[in-house]
Amino acid sequence: MSVGNTGLGQGKPNPFSPGFGKTPERLVGRDDLLSDIGEGLATGPRDERFASILMGVRGSGKTALLNEIEQRAAADGWVVISLDASSGGDLHEGDLLARLRSELSHIADRYPALDIEELRGEQQTGRSAGFKLGPLQGQRTETHNSAAMNLRQRLTYLSEAAQRYRTSVLLTVDELHTGQRDHLRRLANDLQHITSRAELPLAFIGAGLLEMQYTILQDKKMTFLQRSERYKLPELDYTDALAGLRHTINDAHGEITEPALRTAATAVNGSPYRLQVIGHRAWKLADAPNRIIDETAVEQAVDIARGVVKQKVNIPALYDITATERQYLSAVVQLGAYASKAEIGKTIKKSPSTTKEIHRRLFLSGYVTYRNETVGLTDLVPASVVRDEMLEPFDDPDGFGSSNDLSAVDAPQPLPLPLPICREWMPRAKARCVLNHGHQGACRSKKPGR
Ligand SMILES: Nc1ncnc2c1ncn2[C@@H]1O[C@H](COP(=O)(O)OP(=O)(O)OP(=O)(O)O)[C@@H](O)[C@H]1O
Numbered sequence: 001m002s003v004g005n006t007g008l009g010q011g012k013p014n015p016f017s018p019g020f021g022k023t024p025e026r027l028v029g030r031d032d033l034l035s036d037i038g039e040g041l042a043t044g045p046r047d048e049r050f051a052s053i054l055m056g057v058r059g060s061g062k063t064a065l066l067n068e069i070e071q072r073a074a075a076d077g078w079v080v081i082s083l084d085a086s087s088g089g090d091l092h093e094g095d096l097l098a099r100l101r102s103e104l105s106h107i108a109d110r111y112p113a114l115d116i117e118e119l120r121g122e123q124q125t126g127r128s129a130g131f132k133l134g135p136l137q138g139q140r141t142e143t144h145n146s147a148a149m150n151l152r153q154r155l156t157y158l159s160e161a162a163q164r165y166r167t168s169v170l171l172t173v174d175e176l177h178t179g180q181r182d183h184l185r186r187l188a189n190d191l192q193h194i195t196s197r198a199e200l201p202l203a204f205i206g207a208g209l210l211e212m213q214y215t216i217l218q219d220k221k222m223t224f225l226q227r228s229e230r231y232k233l234p235e236l237d238y239t240d241a242l243a244g245l246r247h248t249i250n251d252a253h254g255e256i257t258e259p260a261l262r263t264a265a266t267a268v269n270g271s272p273y274r275l276q277v278i279g280h281r282a283w284k285l286a287d288a289p290n291r292i293i294d295e296t297a298v299e300q301a302v303d304i305a306r307g308v309v310k311q312k313v314n315i316p317a318l319y320d321i322t323a324t325e326r327q328y329l330s331a332v333v334q335l336g337a338y339a340s341k342a343e344i345g346k347t348i349k350k351s352p353s354t355t356k357e358i359h360r361r362l363f364l365s366g367y368v369t370y371r372n373e374t375v376g377l378t379d380l381v382p383a384s385v386v387r388d389e390m391l392e393p394f395d396d397p398d399g400f401g402s403s404n405d406l407s408a409v410d411a412p413q414p415l416p417l418p419l420p421i422c423r424e425w426m427p428r429a430k431a432r433c434v435l436n437h438g439h440q441g442a443c444r445s446k447k448p449g450r
C-alpha cells in the first residue's frame with residue numbers, strides 16, 4: 001500500500017493491488033501450499049520438494065506466491081537469488097544466465113557475513129593469509145579470479161559457503177516458460193549436479209504457465225526440472241475470496257456491507273487477479289474508507305473488472321496460442337459452448353489424431369475442460385471473448401469502450417496489439433515457433449544467430 005502525501009490530491013491509499021507481480025496485502029488460500037513447500041525446503045536436498053515448480057494460468061498468483069516464499073526464506077536467514085527467465089525486452093538486461101552471473105557477483109555485498117569474496121565482480125580479488133615456513137615469515141596474497149570460475153563453480157562455491165554457515169541458498173526463476181531452451185538446459189544441468197549429486201543446499205523454485213507441462217517439462221535434457229515437484233495453483237474458493245476482500249478492506253480501516261461482500265466474493269470466481277481488481281474498483285467507487293462499500297459500488301466494480309480481466313488476461317491468453325488452437329476454441333463456441341472432440345475435429349477440418357493433440361495442449365494449459373467426453377471452455381478465455389475476437393466484427397455489448405459510462409473512471413488501457421509471432425507448435429522440438437508470423441521456410445524454436 002502506498003503511504004505518505006503525494007501532493008497530487010486527497011486520495012487515500014487503496015489497499016488492493018490490481019497489477020501483476022504485486023504482493024497482495026493479504027495472501028489467501030495458499031497456506032497448504034506454503035506449508036508443503038516449506039517442509040520440503042526445510043528437509044533439504046534429499047527432498048523432492050527442494051526443487052519445485054509452481055504452475056498456473058495468467059493471474060493465478062504464481063509471482064505473489066514466489067515472493068512470499070522468498071520473503072519467508074530470507075526471514076529464516078537463507079540466501080535468496082530471485083530471477084526472471086524472460087528477457088523483458090531490455091537488451092542490456094542480458095539473458096537468464098548473464099543475470100544469474102551478475103547476481104552472483106553482487107552477492108558478497110548482500111551477504112558479507114558469508115565470506116564469499118571470491119564471487120565479487122569479475123576482477124581479481126585478493127585475500128591475505130599469514131604463513132610461517134622455517135625461518136621465513138611473512139604475508140602471502142592468494143588471488144582468485146572469479147571470472148575464471150564458471151557458473152557451476154560459482155554456484156557450488158556459494159552453496160558450500162552457505163552450508164558452512166548452516167544455511168541454504170534459494171534460487172527462484174519466474175516466467176520459466178519463456179526461458180531460452182539452451183540456457184534452461186544449462187542451468188538445470190548445473191542444479192542437477194549441485195543439488196542432486198553433491199547434495200549441497202541450493203534449493204530451486206520455478207514458476208510459469210501451465211504450458212510448461214508439454215514444453216520444458218517434457219524436455220529429456222532437463223531431467224532436473226522433470227523430477228522436481230510440481231504444484232498447480234488452485235483457484236481461490238469462496239471462503240478465501242471472502243477473507244481476502246474482508247481483511248484487506250478492514251485492515252485499511254474500510255467497511256463493506258455483508259451483501260456487498262458476498263456479491264464481490266462470488267464474482268471473484270477463483271481468480272486472485274479478479275479479487276484484486278474488484279476490490280480496487282469497489283474501494284475507489286465507494287470512496288472508501290470515507291464511506292462504506294455497498295452493493296451498488298460492488299456491482300459497478302464487477303462490471304468494470306470484467307473488462308479489465310478481458311484486456312489483461314483473456315485476450316493475451318487467446319493470443320498466447322496458435323491460430324489452429326484458436327480455431328479449436330472458436331469451434332467449441334460455434335457448436336454451442338460444449339462439444340465432442342469428433343464434432344470439433346470436423347469443424348476445424350483436422351484428423352482425429354491432430355484434434356487430439358490440439359485438445360491435449362489446450363487442456364493442459366487450462367483453456368478447456370473435459371467432462372463426460374464433452375469439451376467446454378474455462379474462464380481463461382470465455383465464450384464471449386472468443387466470440388468478440390474471432391467470430392464477430394467488433395461490437396461492444398458490455399459498453400466497455402464507451403466514454404460516458406463508469407468504465408471511463410477506470411478504463412482499462414488498450415493492449416498493444418499481440419506480437420505477430422508464428423507460435424506454431426513443433427511436436428518434435430516440443431516448442432513453439434519463435435519467428436515472425438508469415439515467415440519464409442520452416443518453423444524454428446530459436447531465432448537465427450542466437
Ligand atoms: N493468494 C492470493 N491472495 C490474494 N491476492 C493474490 C493472491 N495471489 C495473487 N494475488 C494478486 O493477484 C494478482 C495476480 O497475481 P500474480 O501477478 O502473482 O499472478 P501470476 O500468476 O504471476 O500472473 P502472470 O502469469 O501474468 O505472471 C496480483 O494483483 C496479486 O497481488
Ligand SMILES: [Mg+2]
Pocket residue numbers: 020021062063064174
Ligand atoms: Mg507472474
